[in-house]
Amino acid sequence: MRKKGWFTGMASLILVMGVLAGCSGGGNNGSNGDGSNAGSEASPSAGAPAASGDPVKLTMWGGVPPEAGPQAVVDAWNKEHPDIQVEYVRYVNDDEGNLKLDTAMMTGQDVDLFVNYTSSQATKRVEAGLALDLGTFGDYNIDEKMGPDAKGWQINGKYYGLPTTKSAYFVALNKDALDAAGLPVPKDWTWDELREYAKQLKAGGGYGFIQNLEPFVDPIDSVLTKDGYTKADGTSNLDHPLVKKWLETLNAMMEEDKSTPPLGEQLTSKMPVEQEFLSGKVPMLNIGAWLLRSSNNFTDFPRDFKIAFAPVPRLTDNADEYVARGGIGDYISINAKSKNQAAAWEFLKWYADGGMAPMAAGGRLPASKDADQDAALNSLLGDKADTYDKESMMYVLFDNRTPTFVRSLDQEVVDLRSQEYEKYFLGAQSVDETLAAMVARHNEYLKQTK
Amino acid sequence: MTNNWMRRQRLLGYLFIGPSMLGVLLFFLIPAAYSFGLMFTNYKFMSPNVEFVGLDNIIRLLKDEMFYLSLKNTFYFLLAVPVSIVLGFLAAVVLNQKIYLKKLLRGLYFMPYITSGVAVAFVWMLLFHPTQGPINGLLRSIGIDDPPGWLSTTTSSMVAIDIIWIWFMLGYNMIIYLAALQEVSPELLEAAKMDGARPGQILRKIIWPLVSPTTFLLLITGLIMTIKTFGIIQAVTQGGPGNSTTILSLYVYQNAFRYYDMGYASTISWALFILILLITLAQWVGQKRWVHY
Numbered sequence: 232m233r234k235k236g237w238f239t240g241m242a243s244l245i246l247v248m249g250v251l252a253g254c255s256g257g258g259n260n261g262s263n264g265d266g267s268n269a270g271s272e273a274s275p276s277a278g279a280p281a282a283s284g285d286p287v288k289l290t291m292w293g294g295v296p297p298e299a300g301p302q303a304v305v306d307a308w309n310k311e312h313p314d315i316q317v318e319y320v321r322y323v324n325d326d327e328g329n330l331k332l333d334t335a336m337m338t339g340q341d342v343d344l345f346v347n348y349t350s351s352q353a354t355k356r357v358e359a360g361l362a363l364d365l366g367t368f369g370d371y372n373i374d375e376k377m378g379p380d381a382k383g384w385q386i387n388g389k390y391y392g393l394p395t396t397k398s399a400y401f402v403a404l405n406k407d408a409l410d411a412a413g414l415p416v417p418k419d420w421t422w423d424e425l426r427e428y429a430k431q432l433k434a435g436g437g438y439g440f441i442q443n444l445e446p447f448v449d450p451i452d453s454v455l456t457k458d459g460y461t462k463a464d465g466t467s468n469l470d471h472p473l474v475k476k477w478l479e480t481l482n483a484m485m486e487e488d489k490s491t492p493p494l495g496e497q498l499t500s501k502m503p504v505e506q507e508f509l510s511g512k513v514p515m516l517n518i519g520a521w522l523l524r525s526s527n528n529f530t531d532f533p534r535d536f537k538i539a540f541a542p543v544p545r546l547t548d549n550a551d552e553y554v555a556r557g558g559i560g561d562y563i564s565i566n567a568k569s570k571n572q573a574a575a576w577e578f579l580k581w582y583a584d585g586g587m588a589p590m591a592a593g594g595r596l597p598a599s600k601d602a603d604q605d606a607a608l609n610s611l612l613g614d615k616a617d618t619y620d621k622e623s624m625m626y627v628l629f630d631n632r633t634p635t636f637v638r639s640l641d642q643e644v645v646d647l648r649s650q651e652y653e654k655y656f657l658g659a660q661s662v663d664e665t666l667a668a669m670v671a672r673h674n675e676y677l678k679q680t681k
Numbered sequence: 682m683t684n685n686w687m688r689r690q691r692l693l694g695y696l697f698i699g700p701s702m703l704g705v706l707l708f709f710l711i712p713a714a715y716s717f718g719l720m721f722t723n724y725k726f727m728s729p730n731v732e733f734v735g736l737d738n739i740i741r742l743l744k745d746e747m748f749y750l751s752l753k754n755t756f757y758f759l760l761a762v763p764v765s766i767v768l769g770f771l772a773a774v775v776l777n778q779k780i781y782l783k784k785l786l787r788g789l790y791f792m793p794y795i796t797s798g799v800a801v802a803f804v805w806m807l808l809f810h811p812t813q814g815p816i817n818g819l820l821r822s823i824g825i826d827d828p829p830g831w832l833s834t835t836t837s838s839m840v841a842i843d844i845i846w847i848w849f850m851l852g853y854n855m856i857i858y859l860a861a862l863q864e865v866s867p868e869l870l871e872a873a874k875m876d877g878a879r880p881g882q883i884l885r886k887i888i889w890p891l892v893s894p895t896t897f898l899l900l901i902t903g904l905i906m907t908i909k910t911f912g913i914i915q916a917v918t919q920g921g922p923g924n925s926t927t928i929l930s931l932y933v934y935q936n937a938f939r940y941y942d943m944g945y946a947s948t949i950s951w952a953l954f955i956l957i958l959l960i961t962l963a964q965w966v967g968q969k970r971w972v973h974y
Contacts, residue, residue, distance in 0.1 A: 333727055499810065501806070653922045
């Protein structure tokens with residue numbers, strides 16, 4: 232009697248644990264879909280794809296929506312290479328999305344290739360041993376193919392990824408509005424000049440200039456990349472005179488000129504800046520190449536004016552001292568834990584040397600010198616070529632020789648900086664208090680991470 | 682025989698609580714112990730080097746101005762709880778009377794509670810829009826020339842968040858109070874009326890004390906729930922503008938999942954735990970003075 236009770240008890244317990252274990256196992260597989268099963272079956276054949284007859288299955292994680300290019304790229308490859316099949320997985324390039332990617336890699340799910348969008352994220356992944364040193368393959372000279380801008384992406388002197396796109400940042404201009412006001416399209420200008428433009432261009436109660444929040448803070452990063460985020464003695468350089476100038480210029484545009492939206496209003500209303508610009512309401516927009524994703528889309532953003540392009544203005548008076556954000560981006564790495572590294576490398580080389588052409592429709596031009604730029608440009612402009620000012624576009628995308636930088640600042644510093652300048656633009660503290668607070672918090676951070 | 686029977690009973694009992702205990706162990710106790718351990722390390726998610734740093738994180742916390750600021754913001758956020766309890770009580774009293782559309786109104790008050798938080802956030806962002814939002818439109822039309830900027834200034838953003846939260850909690854508080862009001866015996870109210878008590882006096886001196894156990898329940902659960910909330914703030918302001926709406930739970934989230942600083946995030950979350958514990962204990966002690974069973 233007693234014995235039997237024990238037995239049933241143990242049996243049920245084991246059963247319960249079995250069910251629980253089964254659940255968690257199922258959960259892992261479930262989140263991966265068929266990918267994980269197929270991947271583990273294919274793994275023994277890694278490196279020698281054709282040997283076993285099973286195709287190698289690669290998974291690539293990127294932040295661009297599949298329909299904006301990646302799906303077309305992958306489909307084209309898959310058709311040509313029945314032995315290496317690539318699947319594209321989109322992660323949203325924000326905190327949650329990057330966390331998802333990092334967790335997937337840390338827990339050994341199948342991620343063979345992944346795109347990094349900032350150098351600080353790439354560095355974290357390299358430190359965690361997740362990115363392969365591409366120098367080990369030895370058959371692709373990154374410096375030669377991608378040009379001098381690639382250097383900004385080296386981590387500890389090595390390439391742990393391949394920067395693939397030209398990433399252009401610019402001020403998009405409503406050419407018709409500029410012509411009407413008799414203003415030329417600038418090729419090199421300062422923030423003071425932009426302020427004048429904005430004043431003259433604002434019509435009625437509208438704004439003359441608007442900014443996407445991603446490149447919003449670039450002027451400071453340009454100055455500090457050049458002169459150093461820290462001073463010679465190792466303390467914060469966030470009180471650089473040009474930082475103050477940036478704060479005061481923008482604040483004057485918001486408060487005195489009313490030529491650009493107050494930051495508080497822009498933040499809370501999550502102002503759709505592309506929409507504001509493309510509908511013709513605001514004639515100047517500080518943004519990057521991803522604008523073309525929207526400006527080519529006449530269904531959602533009908534437009535009756537020509538777009539011209541100007542470089543992002545500089546804070547310094549001396550044009551020789553200026554570095555512009557941009558150069559090249561979309562740093563694609565191969566997972567160091569991937570079982571199909573050789574296949575992934577084949578795909579990556581093909582992608583960089585022209586396979587990525589369909590991505591141009593979303594504003595991503597290939598950086599490799601071997602890629603067919605005309606084909607990419609055609610894909611970029613589609614049938615909308617005559618709605619752009621060709622000359623200024625070519626200048627901003629190809630001919631501008633201003634040296635470039637890649638933002639590589641820790642997220643903590645980016646955040647503390649934006650918290651303090653938001654308080655300033657919202658009128659909660661003076662410019663000197665803002666600079667002092669930024670410096671104090673930055674110094675605290677430097678001490679913390681030393 | 683009795684001995685035997687007792688033993689079987691006990692075993693059966695363990696068997697019944699077994700699955701749920703396993704859940705608590707796996708998903709609560711072990712992670713909690715793990716995070717307690719992390720508090721003494723500099724563990725960063727993805728970083729290969731983990732070192733034991735002793736009390737460094739705690740010292741850092743005590744010197745961290747952002748921690749004190751988020752603590753202050755948390756207290757401002759908590760003010761929403763008593764306000765929504767009082768409003769919920771008043772709404773319940775009104776809806777307990779014989780009035781038109783009673784059922785519809787009850788449903789309407791409860792709607793926010795069952796609506797998706799993100800949807801709520803977006804609707805409120807539109808309502809609060811400083812220049813084009815309907816709230817400021819209304820204020821301007823009744824002659825207020827300089828209405829508050831709500832979410833767009835550092836001084837009013839926490840007030841705006843509190844309003845959203847009060848509105849969100851109101852329906853739940855009202856439903857619980859409605860149930861409690863059914864328990865208030867009509868004889869007491871009639872007796873009071875016979876003795877000449879005015880409606881306001883009945884409300885304050887008779888109904889309010891009679892539902893005080895409910896108030897106590899709502900206060901404790903409301904404070905705990907509010908202190909742990911971060912979704913709605915993450916959706917509306919992400920802690921901004923500046924850092925004016927960064928509450929403790931959001932600060933934990935930012936450190937853990939934005940900066941991957943798990944050691945420090947664990948430290949803050951234990952501070953948060955201690956805060957919840959203290960508030961709850963204070964209420965247990967304080968309840969004797971105002972809760973009538």
